[in-house]
Amino acid sequence: MHYISTRGHSGRKQFCEVLLEGLAQDGGLYVPESYPRVDRATLDAWRSLPYLSLAWEVLSLYVSDIPPADLKAICEKTYTPAIFGKPDIAPLRKLERGLYLQELSNGPTLAFKDMAMQLLGNLLEYELARRHQELNILGATSGDTGSAAEYAMRGKKGLRVFMLSPRGRMSAFQQAQMFSLQDNNIHNIAIDGVFDDCQDIVKRVSGDLEFKRRYKIGAVNSINWARLLAQVVYYFSGYLQASEREPAGVSFTVPSGNFGNICAGHVARMMGLPICRLVVATNENDVLDEFLRTGVYRVRSRADTLETSSPSMDISKASNLERFVFDLVGRDAARTKALFDGQLGERGGFDLSGDPRFAEAAASFGFRSGRSSHADRLAMIRDTWERYHTVIDPHTADGVTVARAHTSPREAMIVLETALPIKFAATIKEALGREPDLPDRFKGLEELPRRVKVLPPDAQAVKNYIAEIATS
Numbered sequence: 503m504h505y506i507s508t509r510g511h512s513g514r515k516q517f518c519e520v521l522l523e524g525l526a527q528d529g530g531l532y533v534p535e536s537y538p539r540v541d542r543a544t545l546d547a548w549r550s551l552p553y554l555s556l557a558w559e560v561l562s563l564y565v566s567d568i569p570p571a572d573l574k575a576i577c578e579k580t581y582t583p584a585i586f587g588k589p590d591i592a593p594l595r596k597l598e599r600g601l602y603l604q605e606l607s608n609g610p611t612l613a614f615k616d617m618a619m620q621l622l623g624n625l626l627e628y629e630l631a632r633r634h635q636e637l638n639i640l641g642a643t644s645g646d647t648g649s650a651a652e653y654a655m656r657g658k659k660g661l662r663v664f665m666l667s668p669r670g671r672m673s674a675f676q677q678a679q680m681f682s683l684q685d686n687n688i689h690n691i692a693i694d695g696v697f698d699d700c701q702d703i704v705k706r707v708s709g710d711l712e713f714k715r716r717y718k719i720g721a722v723n724s725i726n727w728a729r730l731l732a733q734v735v736y737y738f739s740g741y742l743q744a745s746e747r748e749p750a751g752v753s754f755t756v757p758s759g760n761f762g763n764i765c766a767g768h769v770a771r772m773m774g775l776p777i778c779r780l781v782v783a784t785n786e787n788d789v790l791d792e793f794l795r796t797g798v799y800r801v802r803s804r805a806d807t808l809e810t811s812s813p814s815m816d817i818s819k820a821s822n823l824e825r826f827v828f829d830l831v832g833r834d835a836a837r838t839k840a841l842f843d844g845q846l847g848e849r850g851g852f853d854l855s856g857d858p859r860f861a862e863a864a865a866s867f868g869f870r871s872g873r874s875s876h877a878d879r880l881a882m883i884r885d886t887w888e889r890y891h892t893v894i895d896p897h898t899a900d901g902v903t904v905a906r907a908h909t910s911p912r913e914a915m916i917v918l919e920t921a922l923p924i925k926f927a928a929t930i931k932e933a934l935g936r937e938p939d940l941p942d943r944f945k946g947l948e949e950l951p952r953r954v955k956v957l958p959p960d961a962q963a964v965k966n967y968i969a970e971i972a973t974s
């Protein structure tokens with residue numbers, strides 16, 4: 503399998519090159535040259551597989567430059583009950599007939615990011631050792647990617663992490679989780695701005711090819727294809743579990759910000775996984791909902807990016823939309839470049855409403871969307887507790903709110919659970935009048951000493967800091 507850039511100018515790459523490179527050299531995102539198809543018989547054969555074997559099967563379709571036995575060993579090391587807290591790794595929890603949560607947040611940092619980041623840590627360690635190389639990972643987080651990456655990479659040989667986060671905009675627990683890490687290879691940088699500023703800096707630094715080469719800059723955000731690929735696996739797992747119980751059809755609702763999680767669902771569907779609908783759930787920062795309803799992609803400014811009670815989704819410029827739009831416009835790299843490099847930069851967005859392909863998008867790609875507000879979120883946390891004795895986090899609550907508007911008696915709807923409620927205790931208290939129980943291993947976390955550097959929203963300041971640490 504080879505990979506190409508959505509903007510058409512980065513050649514044909516192998517999986518491990520893409521893993522280390524992150525953002526493509528032309529500023530685009532890597533995608534497979536074509537999506538491998540999985541037929542019905544293969545799907546049926548995968549039904550009885552444990553998660554790690556399912557992961558190996560899916561990854562093997564995309565990774566041709568790691569020997570199969572090594573890839574299997576990496577999957578075995580990653581997807582263990584000890585790391586993911588449950589024997590079946592990503593189980594479904596039934597709320598009521600036709601409505602399920604897929605548990606993805608039982609890993610080390612209590613968010614779905616662990617599902618991919620634990621694999622990425624092991625893949626990177628393997629590949630860097632094979633090449634006798636080092637990598638400086640530069641990432642952006644609105645709260646969960648950062649801690650998942652840092653917990654997956656801490657202490658790993660050949661890896662350093664520089665993680666940018668929007669200063670003061672993450673929950674108290676998320677800040678404590680990241681900033682209390684004292685490992686020498688972990689560097690937290692709080693940026694005076696919003697998540698989109700952090701992500702722009704990552705792209706700008708990675709776009710300086712001389713700096714990238716000199717300081718060996720890599721990525722672990724979902725701009726890195728390997729992240730998305732690892733996330734594709736749990737759509738297969740969720741589908742296989744649900745279709746056994748409800749054979750008529752399976753849809754997914756996905757709380758969305760950077761469009762990474764739902765984009766993995768899109769990839770699974772393009773591979774032939776018979777997903778009926780992929781429902782995007784946003785919070786008040788509803789750029790994606792607006793785009794999917796109208797075809798108009800209108801990025802919000804820093805001042806118009808709202809601070810909400812589902813803060814990990816406070817994103818206005820969704821990286822992975824580029825991968826979907828590339829498919830939507832018939833894999834036309836020149837057009838994708840004109841939209842994301844040209845119009846997005848010049849006019850702050852683009853309009854596909856007049857494109858016949860957009861009109862067919864819902865039918866062709868299965869996308870639907872909706873938005874949720876603070877009031878909806880609180881009401882849904884309360885409702886889910888009262889009906890099912892289950893406490894859900896605010897992002898998952900956005901998912902359930904939107905899912906309820908899209909359920910159909912003929913289909914099972916799976917809502918992806920993207921974090922555990924303890925990460926957002928203040929909102930849970932507002933909804934239920936009490937904070938969720940704190941697992942023993944996190945007691946005292948918020949009182950630990952912290953290590954974080956504050957910088958302005960300026961790519962040069964970040965480059966200077968990386969250079970200073972990397973050469974010290």
Ligand SMILES: Cc1ncc(COP(=O)(O)O)c(C=O)c1O
Nearest residue numbers: 646758759760761762763814920
């Ligand atoms: C808890 C939580 N829910 C939802 C999302 C949105 O996912 P994505 O950015 O992949 O769309 C994020 C951030 O990625 C998150 O941390």
Ligand SMILES: N[C@@H](CCOP(=O)(O)O)C(=O)O
Nearest residue numbers: 643644645646647723724762
């Ligand atoms: N919500 C994310 C933002 C980054 O998304 P990613 O999927 O590109 O890593 C976060 O929690 O950091």
